Amino acid sequence: MRPGGALLALLASLLLLLLLRLLWCPADAPAHTRILVEESKEATHGTPAALRTLRSPATAAPRATNSTYLNEKSLQLTEKCKNLQYGIESFSNKTKGYSENDYLQIITDIQSCPWKRQAEEYANFRAKLASCCDAVQNFVVSQNNTPVGTNMSYEVESKKEIPIKKNIFHMFPVSQPFVEYPYNQCAVVGNGGILNKSLCGAEIDKSDFVFRCNLPPTTGDVSKDVGSKTNLVTINPSIITLKYGNLKEKKALFLEDIATYGDAFFLLPAFSFRANTGTSFKVYYTLEESKARQKVLFFHPKYLKHLALFWRTKGVTAYRLSTGLMITSVAVELCENVKLYGFWPFSKTVEDTPVSHHYYDNKLPKRGFHQMPKEYSQILQLHMKGILKLQFSKCEVA
Numbered sequence: 001m002r003p004g005g006a007l008l009a010l011l012a013s014l015l016l017l018l019l020l021r022l023l024w025c026p027a028d029a030p031a032h033t034r035i036l037v038e039e040s041k042e043a044t045h046g047t048p049a050a051l052r053t054l055r056s057p058a059t060a061a062p063r064a065t066n067s068t069y070l071n072e073k074s075l076q077l078t079e080k081c082k083n084l085q086y087g088i089e090s091f092s093n094k095t096k097g098y099s100e101n102d103y104l105q106i107i108t109d110i111q112s113c114p115w116k117r118q119a120e121e122y123a124n125f126r127a128k129l130a131s132c133c134d135a136v137q138n139f140v141v142s143q144n145n146t147p148v149g150t151n152m153s154y155e156v157e158s159k160k161e162i163p164i165k166k167n168i169f170h171m172f173p174v175s176q177p178f179v180e181y182p183y184n185q186c187a188v189v190g191n192g193g194i195l196n197k198s199l200c201g202a203e204i205d206k207s208d209f210v211f212r213c214n215l216p217p218t219t220g221d222v223s224k225d226v227g228s229k230t231n232l233v234t235i236n237p238s239i240i241t242l243k244y245g246n247l248k249e250k251k252a253l254f255l256e257d258i259a260t261y262g263d264a265f266f267l268l269p270a271f272s273f274r275a276n277t278g279t280s281f282k283v284y285y286t287l288e289e290s291k292a293r294q295k296v297l298f299f300h301p302k303y304l305k306h307l308a309l310f311w312r313t314k315g316v317t318a319y320r321l322s323t324g325l326m327i328t329s330v331a332v333e334l335c336e337n338v339k340l341y342g343f344w345p346f347s348k349t350v351e352d353t354p355v356s357h358h359y360y361d362n363k364l365p366k367r368g369f370h371q372m373p374k375e376y377s378q379i380l381q382l383h384m385k386g387i388l389k390l391q392f393s394k395c396e397v398a
Helices: 003-023 031-043 066-092 100-111 119-132 201-205 220-226 237-242 251-261 274-289 301-312 323-334 372-384
Strands: 151-153 161-163 183-189 209-212 232-234 265-268 295-298 335-341
Touching: 066 100, 066 372, 100 372, 119 301, 119 323, 151 301, 183 201, 183 323, 201 220, 209 323, 232 323, 237 274, 251 274, 265 274, 274 295, 301 323, 323 335, 323 372
Parallel strands: 183 209, 183 335, 209 232, 232 265, 265 295
Antiparallel strands: 151 161
16 A cells, blocks of 8 residues: 555544544433533533532533523622621711711612512511500600699700690690501601602602601692602791791791691600790690691600610710601501601712702701711611611602
């Protein structure tokens, strides 16, 4: 045979052996199984070890699919959100170094976490609030919890007392007036500028009970963002003094403004400071004389003291709790589901857009009076634990 012919024969033999090797598999490993095993290596790449150990070594791993990818992403997100919850708790314990940007970054991360109501967490937190404070029976002064002859101590000026005589006693409801308690869905509407252009009005108005703070405007163009339904609204006595001239020459304006609240309850801190008492009583008598639809209620000072002690154990040590945190605490006890709108103590959004302090003005609170970042971190924790839900941005419109 010619040398060239021998070389060609050798190459042909090698090609034949290679082809047979590619086509042949042992009897206990069919070709389609080998293909699956090769694919499984790709499918398990990047899968958490804990998930991989659940698969039987004798069973071929499934092919990588969109659902597998989504499951892995879901697990990673769940883990991230758990870590974020622990991070907020430790963050809220910091004594200094707070910055808006720190909070806004945390809120950005929180927004990526799906929210779900956690019934057990809710029940536990509600039980703790009921044990310390019992809003159902005690958050407003009533004839049942404050009989004639009581010497009531003020909330803040605790060494000062006011004797409850018959003329004061008759201002109180016989018992707590929230006859449909517990309410299913409650909205606590803060006054933050974040509500502007939120289109949350329709969603708020669908709630069974709506809490508002400090006589905010709810009519006209703002109603599409903040709603108009109001079941209870707080009144800071300073508003009566500064905006309505202590109900002297501006009494008619006051009555005109409050007509927009329908048959809501007006809640005043008559017994927090002695300076609040006369003004709060004046609101009561003005409504009585004018036969207004609204009813006046007074915060019970003992309830507010106990509530302040409750939040103090969680790091909120300001001179006084904000009205927003007081009302949120009440709502958790009175309602099955609580959603907060307009709670935003920052000067900008997470997208860096400037935000006014209130949705209707930009007047800032007194420095050092409340402890907004500390309070807000507590509310963020309640959101992350599924106890209540915070609305951070625009509402979805059907």
